[in-house]
Amino acid sequence: MSLEFAAIKGWMGRATVKILFVCLGNICRSPTAEGVFRAMAARELPEVALTVDSAGTADYHAGEAPDRRTCEAALRRGYDLSGLRARVVEPRDFQVFDLMLAMDRQNLETLKRQAPVQARGRVRLLLEFAPQCGLLEVPDPYYGGVNGFEQVLDLIEAASLGLCAALRSGALAP
Numbered sequence: 001m002s003l004e005f006a007a008i009k010g011w012m013g014r015a016t017v018k019i020l021f022v023c024l025g026n027i028c029r030s031p032t033a034e035g036v037f038r039a040m041a042a043r044e045l046p047e048v049a050l051t052v053d054s055a056g057t058a059d060y061h062a063g064e065a066p067d068r069r070t071c072e073a074a075l076r077r078g079y080d081l082s083g084l085r086a087r088v089v090e091p092r093d094f095q096v097f098d099l100m101l102a103m104d105r106q107n108l109e110t111l112k113r114q115a116p117v118q119a120r121g122r123v124r125l126l127l128e129f130a131p132q133c134g135l136l137e138v139p140d141p142y143y144g145g146v147n148g149f150e151q152v153l154d155l156i157e158a159a160s161l162g163l164c165a166a167l168r169s170g171a172l173a174p
């Protein structure tokens with residue numbers, strides 16, 4: 001059993017499991033992941049107390065609500081993101097969160113550079129939890145059309161289900 005596996009098994013006995021989703025601006029992909037995973041975990045993992053949050057590696061949009069197109073696409077599937085506000089990743093996040101899940105490799109690398117050595121293993125790609133999608137990165141929809149926002153939701157819904165299953169079973173791949 002790897003150390004990481006043991007740690008995740010241990011999470012099920014913890015008071016709270018804390019998960020942070022991370023993208024660049026914190027107005028499209030990571031707030032979507034925050035809203036989708038929070039809703040799904042409430043259904044799939046009612047026995048686990050979770051703290052779910054999101055942040056961006058860039059501060060361009062700090063304080064703003066999620067992108068209008070993101071909110072509209074999410075609401076069509078029943079997720080209300082309107083109360084969320086963008087923030088940048090802070091040093092204390094590396095102390096607080098059990099898992100920090102990046103939307104793409106660029107943000108993964110930024111987090112790994114910022115992370116203290118002991119926190120690096122807790123920084124992963126979200127789409128590791130949806131291998132059936134055949135992608136490791138959630139594409140940035142910001143400069144694209146409406147289909148991009150639908151794809152973001154498709155990928156994040158799949159990964160959120162996978163993450164719930166991984167947390168429940170303790171079978172998280174190292």
Ligand code: 4NP
Pocket residue numbers: 023024025026027028029030060140141142
């Ligand atoms: P996000 O999308 O990282 O999914 O929130 C973006 C939002 C804003 C910008 C880029 C990506 N921007 O360049 O302002």
